[in-house]
Amino acid sequence: MPLELLGSFESTYIPGHDRDVFETTGHHLRWREDLQLLLDAGVTRLRYPVRWHRVEEREGRFDWRGTDAVFEHMRQNGLRPIVDLVHHTSYPRWIERGFADPRFAGAYTRFVEAFFRRYPDVEEYTLFNEPFSTLFLCGHEAIWPPYLSGIEGLLEVYRATLPAISEAGSIANALLPDARHVWIDTCEHHHGRDAWGREYAEMANDRRFFVIDALLGRLDDGSSRPFVDQIVRAGGEDLLRLEPLRIDVLGLDYYAHCQWDFADGGGTVPTRTPTPLHRQIIEYAERYQLPCMLSETNLRGAPSDLASWLKYTLEQCELAVQAGVEMDGVCWFPFIDSADWGSLLARCESEIDPVGVYWLDEHLRRRPSSMARSFAAAAKGTPAAELPAYRFQRPAADWLTGYADQMAHWEWQDPPQAEVIEDPVLYEMELRVTDAT
Numbered sequence: 001m002p003l004e005l006l007g008s009f010e011s012t013y014i015p016g017h018d019r020d021v022f023e024t025t026g027h028h029l030r031w032r033e034d035l036q037l038l039l040d041a042g043v044t045r046l047r048y049p050v051r052w053h054r055v056e057e058r059e060g061r062f063d064w065r066g067t068d069a070v071f072e073h074m075r076q077n078g079l080r081p082i083v084d085l086v087h088h089t090s091y092p093r094w095i096e097r098g099f100a101d102p103r104f105a106g107a108y109t110r111f112v113e114a115f116f117r118r119y120p121d122v123e124e125y126t127l128f129n130e131p132f133s134t135l136f137l138c139g140h141e142a143i144w145p146p147y148l149s150g151i152e153g154l155l156e157v158y159r160a161t162l163p164a165i166s167e168a169g170s171i172a173n174a175l176l177p178d179a180r181h182v183w184i185d186t187c188e189h190h191h192g193r194d195a196w197g198r199e200y201a202e203m204a205n206d207r208r209f210f211v212i213d214a215l216l217g218r219l220d221d222g223s224s225r226p227f228v229d230q231i232v233r234a235g236g237e238d239l240l241r242l243e244p245l246r247i248d249v250l251g252l253d254y255y256a257h258c259q260w261d262f263a264d265g266g267g268t269v270p271t272r273t274p275t276p277l278h279r280q281i282i283e284y285a286e287r288y289q290l291p292c293m294l295s296e297t298n299l300r301g302a303p304s305d306l307a308s309w310l311k312y313t314l315e316q317c318e319l320a321v322q323a324g325v326e327m328d329g330v331c332w333f334p335f336i337d338s339a340d341w342g343s344l345l346a347r348c349e350s351e352i353d354p355v356g357v358y359w360l361d362e363h364l365r366r367r368p369s370s371m372a373r374s375f376a377a378a379a380k381g382t383p384a385a386e387l388p389a390y391r392f393q394r395p396a397a398d399w400l401t402g403y404a405d406q407m408a409h410w411e412w413q414d415p416p417q418a419e420v421i422e423d424p425v426l427y428e429m430e431l432r433v434t435d436a437t
Contacts, residue, residue: 002381003317006082006331007038007046007357008296010338013053013090015098015145017348020051020090024339024350026364031070037358037366038335039077042379047126047295047331048074048081052111053092059107062114071119082124082182085112085168088134089144089345098145099138099157105164112168116175124180127168128161130253132211133186135161143344151234158211158239166215169245184251184295185212186258187284189275193263200262203227212288217244249328250288251295252281254313256399274402277316282323291326296333298355299400300342303369304390304415306355309400310374312407315384332357332375336366370416390415394424 009027013020022028038046048070056062074081086108095101112127128134134144139157142149148156172181188208192198207227213219219228219240231239259271285292294317299309314330321327337356340348352359357375358366374387389410392400 002378002383003314003321003327004045004329005043005375005379006293006329007041007043007335008331008333009034009046009048009336010334010341011049011051011084011090012088012345013051014340014345014348015053015089015091015093018093019348020053021339022051024348025336025352025360027336028066030364030366032073033366034336035074035077035079039079041357041372041376044078045080045329046082046335047084047333049084049087049090050115051090052086053090056092056107056111057094059092059094062111064118075121080123082126083115083119083122084126084129084184085115086127087129089138099135099161100146100148100153101160104160105167108161108164109167109171113171113175116172120176122176122179124182124249125172125176126182126184126251127172128165130185131161131165132208133253135211137344143346151230155231155234155236155239158214158236162211162214162239162242166243166245169215170243173246180248181246182249182251182293182295183212183245183247184253187252187254187277187280188258189280189283190260190262191271191273193261196265197262200267201260203230204260204262209287212247214239214242215245216247216288217242247288247290249293250284250290251293251331252284253296253333254280254294255297256299256403270399270402272402274406276319276406277313278319278323281317281320281325281327285320285325291328292320293328294330296331298333299396300353300355301396302354302393302415302419302421303359303371304419305392305396306357306371307369307374307388308390308392308407309396310371310378311384311387311389311410312403314378314387318384330378336360370419388413393421 010021027034050067055064055067089098095104095107135157137143139148139154190201190204192201203226206225210227254277256270259274260267260269261271281292294313297313299306317327317330334356336358337360338353340351341353342351357372359369361367389412391412391414
């Protein structure tokens, strides 16, 4: 059976600018048009966020009118949302210290309960999108609010959020026992190039599992796990005893920047020797014995580059299925171009990110492309082998050099002339690790 393709829409809120990506890309006004484009592509299942930062702009006062309108429209049109309750820093602005604010836990669980009581027909939900990577950027790398760093900062945001996520899971179980919890986090794998790098990569490969293991009750004293040992030595033993959470589907978010090389006291991305995606999916599936979903992927580049990356990721998911993994779908994220991720949301400049199935022009009009054609074909059941392989252009061609062997069997063709990149610099992205020690 062909794999199900899912749609999605990016909504991350930037508290310092009081703006979210829905607003920057115009989706908050054009959501009917965008959802119709998704339906026209043959897709009815999608990841869709609830904008807590707009629903509860004033503490304790919920305004569900916008959410009601969208959810009713989706219900009437046969769209099946996986509801995303917190996407990165998308909490109300009055939670001033974000995931380190002492008000976060109570406000978050109150919001979760209010949502589930109002929408009892929800079939699938995500309690907290990418908790590992979100809290890492907020609490360890000082890239997002509250701009904490190191293991102490990470412990602070862990303590403020992980018990709250566990409590939110209990609320969901009580109110919607038949709905499915789709856990979503990054699908990582790291490589060491020298003695220091191998030691760091071992720790990083343990670190990627910490949050989900903590919330599943799978942790002990950490004596055999380098990152868990760091947490324990820093005084985080309490995080080893959280109330276990129920997970029904394991969503894996995969990008080329999910695999780093570490050497000479620092990290570089992407790795020169990426582990094939299907092997990573198998690793996660065997570790947790859960159905898996490719819950996010994209690539910055021309539409033809995106179409070729779709072919790669779909092919890798098909290989995972052949190896016995139960795959619950493949989600390209997002369906329309995003914005301001070129700076990892450090700036709010309405800079369009060329990552969507439909690309946005200077007037935010939704434009079709070779990617839109490939996506619609895959949604209708076309296997990866029958999708076109367009030669990557710079900078994607440089970015994906390490994947060449995994794509060597493809029959390549030139990209459509209208999609040839004239200025590769416009497609570059800032990625960094500030504390790789």
